[in-house]
Amino acid sequence: MGRFTIAAKHHITVAEIYETELTDMEKAVQNYEKAADYYKGENSTSSANKCLLKVAQFSASMENYEKAIEIYEEVAKPCMDNSLLKYSVKDHFFHASVCHMCMDTVNAQIAVKSYEEQFPAFSDSRECKLVKNLLQAVEDENVDQFTDVLKDYDSISRLDPFLTTLLLRVKKQLNAEPELC
Incomplete structure (x- = not known):
């Protein structure tokens, strides 16, 4: 009613x-x-x-990334089968990937592969390529490479403040790692 x-x-x-x-x-x-x-x-x-x-x-x-990831994945799954909503799937998987990066880069790599298998169009998206390049920069422990990858992406498609905040958290973790050793 x-x-x-x-x-x-x-x-x-x-x-x-x-x-x-x-x-x-x-x-x-x-x-x-x-x-x-x-x-x-x-x-x-x-x-x-x-x-x-x-x-x-x-x-x-x-910083409750597990819950955020769960929701992004939950929202993305039914969108894959809907021709009108399938374009939003890459955004949901992108957000989930960035949340994974905030927690753990190894799990982020596994998640990205999973997203590519679930939704092959994600592989060709700029967002997926951005996440892969950022993960490579984190793996190489190269802050400059991380920054350059973000600048290149941001020059074409502006990152929203929410994603910028999350990616800055990842960058801070990257900066903090050498000091801990």
């Missing part, structure tokens, strides 16, 4: 208030998750996915 949709919209409004005015990301995440659940109850997959992507973004911002 649409009541779940109304409840979902209210939760989104509350989440936006927590996000913008109160800057309490944990409560914003909780409300976006509830909204996504309500949208799923109404079979409104696109609205649910929109909320889930917000949850993934905030989770990654709060």
Whole structure:
């Protein structure tokens, strides 16, 4: 009867208030998750996915990368079979790959291979090539190469602030590694 949709919209409004005015990301995440659940109850997959992507973004911002990766992969899988949504799959896998890089580069390499097997079009995307080049730079422990790869990509396609923040975290880890030894 649409009541779940109304409840979902209210939760989104509350989440936006927590996000913008109160800057309490944990409560914003909780409300976006509830909204996504309500949208799923109404079979409104696109609205649910929109909320889930917000949850993934905030989770990654709060360094809860496992949850973010899980959501990006969950949202990407049904999109692969939909001709209208298949173009967004590379973005979801790209975000998940960057989250993997923030945690562990070995798992990131495994994840990228998995994404390429699941969705062969991801292999040819600029985003996949960027992740592979960044992983190579991390493996070589070459901060300059890492920076150059990002500059080359950013000169054509601007990275959003969220991805920039995550990639800076990876770069800081790269800078910190030699000091630990």
